């Protein structure tokens with residue numbers, strides 16, 4: 001597939017998502033990295049957003065709750081170029097009613113070359129990366145080129 005490289009502004013857009021058993025971990029991670037997170041634009045799925053905002057006071061835009069379509073909402077935003085980083089503490093030990101939505105979100109994040117953290121140690125790596133602090137670049141599918149080939 002043809003690709004192109006785009007500039008990502010210094011202020012990134014970060015999506016925060018956690019399954020129920022991992023919400024305390026994500027809240028703790030957000031508290032730990034509040035100063036860094038405050039510099040960026042934050043979105044979150046419904047329940048995750050509520051818990052993170054209450055615990056940390058971070059300003060964020062809440063979306064729909066995951067099982068009701070929130071994962072798909074974030075996936076749509078990724079495909080429209082509106083999300084730069086996905087922090088998604090998904091639960092490897094619990095079956096989810098919306099497992100196909102979870103898979104779809106992770107798939108679309110891979111398609112659009114979005115950095116994804118599925119646990120605190122990978123999220124630490126992303127949030128402390130020098131790429132978070134200035135304009136960075138990302139290679140993404142060249143959608144115009146993609147259509148020309150069809």
Ligand SMILES: O=C(CO)COP(=O)(O)O
Nearest residue numbers: 045046047048065066067
């Ligand atoms: O289910 C989720 C992700 O798959 C998260 O949704 P909530 O933040 O609403 O719990």
